[in-house]
Amino acid sequence: MDFYLTALLQGLCLSSMALGIYLSMTIFKIPDISTDGTYTLGGAVSGLLLSLQWSAPLLFPLVFLAGALAGACTGLIHTRLKINALLSGILVMTGLYSINLTVMGRSNIPLLQVQTLFDRFRLVDHPQLNSLIVLLLFTLLVLLAIGFLLKSDYGLAMRATGSSENMVRALGVNTDRVKVLGLASANALTASSGYLITQFQGFADINMGIGIVIVGLGSVIIAETFIQWLKIRSIWVILTLVCLGAIVFQLVLAFTLSLGIDPSLLKLTTACFVLLVVSLPRFNFFKKAYD
């Protein structure tokens, strides 16, 4: 059971990133690949400053800012230099690898004698239950902030930019700026996930971000399946479903691991699982062939 509780906690840690992917997906209609780099960047900055005995809540704004800056880079490369969004993300992700390594100074920072966010907020005695409460509160705050953003007038412009850029421009919005700010917010959220997971697992690692965009994408697609199926329109329910998608994703991974799959095959399993989720709507089990 502990095994699944850990998966649930990891899912909560990754919820912020899933919300970030949801943002970039709605703005661009494609996933933002720089996620792989900004997630590690969040972890690297947290790992470095925590090992220097910074306080966990105090360093969070820096992590957030670092992520936003990286996202803004992707956005600027895409909008100013007119480079394909996918390629912009790959460029930033590649560059971030060196930056992360420089920030960390080595490939792994263990966090043994430091006070993490979970140590600082001791609400109950049971350590895992405490982590659960802290993570739930954190995710709730993020969800409220993003929900408010998307419901605001600016958020309407953001949501319309992905599908009807021409109209949004004709309505007086600089869509390039919307894209840059949107990607900055999305990557700030991703860095927040790196911040949480580093403290949750007790170390920052240069390779922690490899393939993480797929995890976020999978989470959003799981949510999207339900959103389409149940025809959900409420922003609050949609964002909650995205967070639940991240949790379900981790639970499914935990389940496959518990079946005895070699941990070195974990990324392959993740990729196959996302492939399955993505392709599910393509299989028409119930429709006749002549339809």
Next chain:
Amino acid sequence: MIELTNLSKTFNPGQPNAVRALNDVNLRILPKEFLILVGANGSGKSTLLNCIAGNIFSSKGEIRMDGRDVSHMPVYRRSAWVARVFQDPAQGSAANLSVLENFRLASLRTSKKGLRIGLTRSFADRVRDQVAALGMGLEQHLDQPMGTLSGGQRQALSLLMAVMDDIRILLLDEPTAALDPRSAEMVLKLADQLIREYSVTAMMVTHNLKEAHQYGSRIVQMDNGSVLRDISANGKANLTLNEMFDWFA
């Protein structure tokens, strides 16, 4: 109101496939005028409309609105004067946003979109009244995504969205090209009514000569990037449809 001076546009200049789309166009569109722009394919009428909207920057010449030079202003800044209805209903409104959300964005065309929730109950009531006045029964569907409505409905709503905020210039880019004849008539009647009601300066590009004959206070025919004919109010009223067909013979 809108002054075009020596406006020229060449696509791919200096290359073998260079196209001179606009050739020294001079045009003054007066306040409250409803100008109909006709012309064969490739005559430059769409380029002219896009230059005024700001989607295309002219190679030479000047565009003034209310006396202000807007030649180098991007689309999103010209929106302080200009509202546009697109040819494709899917372009003029956001399919994934609800009707109300579309109207909220449109109501902020000339102002800043800030971090506040402006979609209040009183705003919804205001939109409901205006949409109900269309008599299309769409006030029942305000919370529905725009994408679930038909082309004619979306085009009618786009027109209404255009007048949600202070409007001086309305650009209609073949607004009925994607519609069936009945919806087309409904949309044009609405456009005509709104243009009068809000004292708007309007310009419509169309390929439909019956529409061109029936609506508008002035008609301009473009050919090869230049103005070929320019007939204003009195002349246009006396114009017969057959005469217009002869222009294209």
